[in-house]
Amino acid sequence: MASSPASYRPSSDMMAITVIVAVLAAVPVVASLVGDPFLVKIATRVVVFAIAAVALNLVLGFGGLVSLMHAGLFGIGGYVVAILAFHADDSSRLFDLFPGTTELSIGLPLAMLVAGAAAAVMGLVSLRTSGVYFIMITLAFNQMLYYFFVALQQYGGEDGLQIMSDLTLFGHAAIGRMSFYYGCLVALALVLVVVQRLINSRFGMVLRASSQNERRLTAIGIAPLRYRLTAFALSGAIAGLAGALLAAGQQFISPAEMSWVRSGDLVVMCVLGGMARVWGPVLGAAVFLVLEIVLSGWSTHWQLAFGLLIILVVVSLRGGLIDLLHLVGRRGASR
Amino acid sequence: MDVALFTEQLLNGVQLGVQLFLMAAGLTLVFGIMNMINLTHGSLYMIGAFVAAALFGHTGSFLLALVIAVPATALAGALLEAAVLRHFYHRGHLDQVLVTFGLILVLNEIVKMIWGAVPVPLPVPQLLSGSVTLFADVTYPSFRLAILGVGAVVALGLYAVVAHTRIGMWVRAGASNRDIASAMGVNVELIFSLVFAAGAALAGLAGIMAGPINAVQVGMGEPVLILALVVTVIGGVGSIKGAFIAALMIGVVDTFGRVLLPPALGSMMIFMLMAVILAWRPRGLFPVHG
């Protein structure tokens, strides 16, 4: 599935990350030029889902672990922020102990911590299995998380939880259109750089090697479980951050955001963009979300086109959109 | 819960299990033999039910609908295999999941274009519309008994074919080592196609038998597919015996879980069961070698 590793140069990846972040940073300018403020909203959504997809790709693309529980972890992050705001709103206490807060400098790290811890616990069980069993057990955990939040009647159950009060970051209003967008973009840039460093570090080498040849890795003296588990927890924490940002941005979270289909969407974003690069899923998320909104406006049968597109990508574009970029680049170079 | 009610619930659990087994059998065979995750199995279930409903609408005969719709689904499966899925046997599981997921979207829309979004009727055949008194205090719907019967016959039939016939031997040979089997003169391609068509026929049969008790509508295959995947994985991928035992287990656990536990916990039961079993036996209850 990965494209030729010969071209794997960390420096060119840092360049790509810089370009992507720069392009995204210019979106509000374009939006004000064409007079369509909605462009910022959709870019916000792209950035938030890109964070989640990059998180998934850490274990999927580099660790070879097809996880279907990332929507659940994503949702945990969202619920942490929403539940804290809920308690701040009516001045009640969480577990009769902790006061709520609308301050994101507390909410976001806590969301990452809780989602990361959940990923670690569920990962510990899941990583005992492999292959299709791993896919299925992560699906099972996703469903459990889903039903868990459906059962939380206090926090809205299936209806979800609205965030009624205004969220702040270090005391400043956090969810203004522009400030929130740039906040999310900074988070994405940080996540990309961290993950990029990570996969080229010693830890990353072990993780990547474990997905290519587990038997060989053991034979040279490295047991992959601890590394996979660490990556899984980290990936969960970042997915939790994305979920927290989604909840903060739309001031709402519900179990529907955690359905296993959403986990599948995240996998499609990774594959669509290309899993061999840290930044591939950012492309995937952008194309996926824009297509979703454009196609669904055309026809009620838009899922037909969407299904065909997924098949097409798997059949002919095995490295995802990254491959397409390479093709275009090569043609440009040979001209 | 008195004895009569307990018996009835047990029957319900076993009947649900048998229904799941019809789905899981095809899934686990294709899975075990071709090493192919085929999510379109749920779509074949839907196609079976829709074709039967359409035939019933024209002829008014459930039996005729059944007799034609099962081979029709097998044919649809064979076409799907030859046109698309065949090219993915050697790809990774991720590719297989994605392609068949894409196919689900496509097939759902096609069915919606043909039959519309409104659920279509497929009633219980007249002969089986009543209830039967089994013993004192226990009456049971005849059609559910029929599902039990069909499932039992299919399970026995499958066991006999796989364990005792020449085709079954070829299937096992093809599964354990493709190259050696071809060298011995087994047409592996043909065997694979046959297995796939047979699996499709079973999915279609499951869909038709479910038609009279479930809604025949677009997307009806997905919830069943998830349950059948759970069954397949708990039983051990590739194991018919495992699928059978796991299906009964899921049917009974789900039935009693729903009745005895609070609803939130009841809906989580089968997933918790799967997580516990896989944590204990990472390759399912009856792992198949290879």
Added chain:
Amino acid sequence: MKIASIALASLLLLSASASAEEPVKIGFISTFSGPSGQLGQELLDGFNLGIKSVGGKLGGRTVEVIKGDDQAKPDVGRQLADKMIESDRVQIITGINFSNVMLAVAKPVLDSGAFIFSVNAGPSQYAGKLCNAHYFNESFQNDTLPEAMGLYLNSKQAKRVYLMAPNYPAGKDFLAGFKRTFKGQIAGEVYTAFGQLDYAAEIAQLRAAKPDAVFFFYPGGMGINFVKQYAQAGLTKEVKLYGPSFSLDQTVLPGMGDAAIGAYASAFWTEDFDNPASKKFVADFEAAYGRVPSPNAANAYDGARILDAALTSIGGKIEDKAAFRKALENVKFDSVRGHFRFNTNHYPIQDSYLAEIVKDAKGRPTMKKLELIKADQADSYASQCNMAAQ
């Protein structure tokens, strides 16, 4: 007061000609794909037919209906609402069919100053404490039809009733609504998993409890599964089924077939209503789409006609939000439901009826209106709404 309003109206009429070229823009967010996809289509078909019935224009202005598929996901619905408000600059958002999508969408839409005009989803929050000057629901509030059925079963002196619904907020609302008015004994109250396929176990428990009647709420495919399986258990004749019309309407009846015959529904509208507006609606709907409409389609049809009537009364000037709100509150139009007006919380006051599921002349199962249960029924949350505070 009167003079002022006449002056205002004439002023608006003048400016209406200026804005006449600009179409009225309506964002129609609903579920068009997945298992609930048919509901969105039903609503849109009804709404479009409603626009057509008043000459293809609303209040004399051309209409642009922008459609969006929320896929039953609240965040997708929210995204579509943002797009429609900011990019397409719609003045009204309508079509939403899931309460959780409504809860995700309503706040940002209302904050932006646009109108929410619901032709389906009716969460209790917005009928009560969260009621809003720009939020209107012309269909129903979740609790009202079960309340009506509770009243009816009181009048039939049913003693023990068994309740069943899926385990999600709307399910709980429906059973709570029933219990609010029903005075007899509850023989059992069972919540099942959302999306459950098989109800054999629950039906066995139900039979063992030997109730006089069953009140159930299962929307969509769940309802088909439940009713089919209930009939097969041989219970249809022994213990009658009672439900709100959503569980027994034309979005599910074709799938249920004969299994639904003999069940009773409480409804604000049935296919056989004999007022001229309704007769025309059913005939036009069948001619246009080749199927019998459901109450959902009827509500959406009414919705378009309410918008037309309100806009006509203010000369099409939707840009004057205060006037448009007043026009909606006092709207007069020919409802397919007969009597209709808005309550102080912007939810409907309308008549509820009992209907029986019977076969029509072509052998199709349909709802047949039997008797009036309650005239001018309002919801139970209106007292919590303080619209003046808005």
Added chain:
Amino acid sequence: MTAPLLEVKQLVKRFGGLVATDHLDLDVRPGETLALIGPNGAGKTSLIAQLQGDLTPDAGAIYFSGVEITRRPAHGRALMGLARSFQITSVFPELSLVQNVALAVQARLGHSFRFWRDASSDSRLTGPAREALEIVGLSYPSRPASDVSHGERRQLELAMALAMQPRLLLLDEPMAGMGREDGVRMTRLLNELKRDYAMMLVEHDMNAVFALADRVTVLVAGKAIATGRPDEIRADPQVRAAYLGQK
């Protein structure tokens, strides 16, 4: 006589009805090269797998420098100094040659919970890795492993084993699938390594075996039917009948 580096006592491994290892006794002395020969299906690869930890024996014991390792996991044995090259080439295809070998170095240097520093520019890893590549004669170390020839991949395997600084090399048919020229080069290479490492060598190429081995053990149906110096084995009539004669 010095204590053996590796000692196998009464080892048994069955697959269903098939006996792969049948009450086998065997030892490798420090500094020695022991060759393991025998017909196909004699149980050579399953023995190597049991020594390395891929397979768990049904009965018997394995000692490595006096410590029992019968049930120790494979990665633990690797860290003790047991390095294996695989019969069917086993490398990390999407990593470069130097990255492949650097992983082996990394394993030896302790845990890999280092998240920030670029491993490819860490001379503590790449230095020894390049050295090992040089020893086995592989150039262009930044080529991806999926792009090199079969013979070079076998060399890469050997380099990875060397980078582990092993005390015993378990080499499972290092010359399998190689052309004549590559085979000769590999024999020469092993001959040099033999000075520094103890080796257990499974090989079909008899010229190589007799050129390299200090002792030879003949395995037939999971049993050692003879052990001795190469010339003794060559002369053993039992061996000739059971094995060499068939050639």
